[in-house]
Amino acid sequence: MNTERILIFTGGRLGRWAIELIRPGDMLIGADAGAMFLVEHGLRPDIALGDFDSVTPQQLAYIREKSGETLDYDPVDKDYTDTELAWRLALSKQPKELLMLGALGTRFDHSLANVHLLRMAQRQGTAAMIRDDRNCIQLATDRITLANKGFAYVSLLPLSEQVTGITLTGFQYPLHDATLEIGQSLGISNKLLGQEGSIEVKQGMLLVIESRD
The missing domain is CATH 2.60.120.320 (Thiamin pyrophosphokinase, thiamin-binding domain)
Known part of the structure; x- marks a missing residue:
């Protein structure tokens, strides 16, 4: 598993633009609905994780079938959002580059919290960026x-x-x-x-x- 560049797909705004950013050899992590986005587009998440409260039981079964590994978290007994769980997991693999897609959307509280995650990557010395079709954010x-x-x-x-x-x-x-x-x-x-x-x-x-x- 190549962890030099990790892409996190999470549950905000996603589209064809996000798929076009994937390069050969990228490690793909899908957080909750972000994992569903990947498998719906014929892509295999190396890791799918979350409490999966944004997908149906049938969709979750499909995610499990199509992902390399699935990590389940209790929707109540957890301290972090699914996106932060994915971010922390990605950083633990010490990538050279970390790119998060789907981190911006209709929930401003989630969007702002995701932007704040850039600080965690900066402290570790990892080049990190948040992208969507209209924005690119780094620290x-x-x-x-x-x-x-x-x-x-x-x-x-x-x-x-x-x-x-x-x-x-x-x-x-x-x-x-x-x-x-x-x-x-x-x-x-x-x-x-x-x-x-x-x-x-x-x-x-x-x-x-x-x-x-």
Whole structure:
């Protein structure tokens, strides 16, 4: 089982775009309805997990049949969401890259909690990202190079109370040694000028959100 790059499919918004992000050799983890999405599209989750309260008994039987391994959790006696359970499991395998799909949807509480999971990956030193068809979200704590993936906007939002030493290169609106505090919208809707740009942070945690309408 190759764990260099792990993709988590969870129960938010998913579509054909998510399948197109899979590369040969990726390890696939399906959380609850995310596992059903995979098997419905002819894909085999290496691991399916959750309390499976979002699928029918017949669908769960199908998930078990089509998955490499199935991990069941009690819907009441558990401390974490199915998505966090999948995230923690993926991180325990120490991948170089972790990508979560279906983490954004109609439940804002779940979406925000999923974005906060990026901090856990950052502490472990794992490159992690949340993707859907309109957004790509990652966390910067030192320096990252951002390749142009076709998104119209790049927004910067502090995840910590304050982020200092922010320097942007290759952006329409550059910054040099700037400070952003949580609650400010100054970093919204910047744009890359070319095929890549760099973001440097001296201290703090900065959410980097690529998006399109």
